[in-house]
Amino acid sequence: MGDEFSLEDALIILQRRFLxxxxxxxxxxxxxxxxxMLLPAKYTAKGTILLNRSRSRQNSSGRQLTPMxxxxxxxxxxxx
Numbered sequence: 001m002g003d004e005f006s007l008e009d010a011l012i013i014l015q016r017r018f019l020x021x022x023x024x025x026x027x028x029x030x031x032x033x034x035x036x037m038l039l040p041a042k043y044t045a046k047g048t049i050l051l052n053r054s055r056s057r058q059n060s061s062g063r064q065l066t067p068m069x070x071x072x073x074x075x076x077x078x079x080x
Contacts, residue, residue, distance in 0.1 A: 014021075
């Protein structure tokens, strides 16, 4: 019965190795924060508009239904 691994054994190991967990966190976290603070902010956005030239329909509630394209999907690209 003395060969079993208990919760107490795990806690003793974690207590002994506490600095092995703490030091990387104390070193890596500030480096990450400094990197984020020093890099310039860059915001990008991208959008795609689907133009469907087929006739639209209305359902029984009066809402407009647009059929899905069957083939020849061509996204609209902006000129900028």
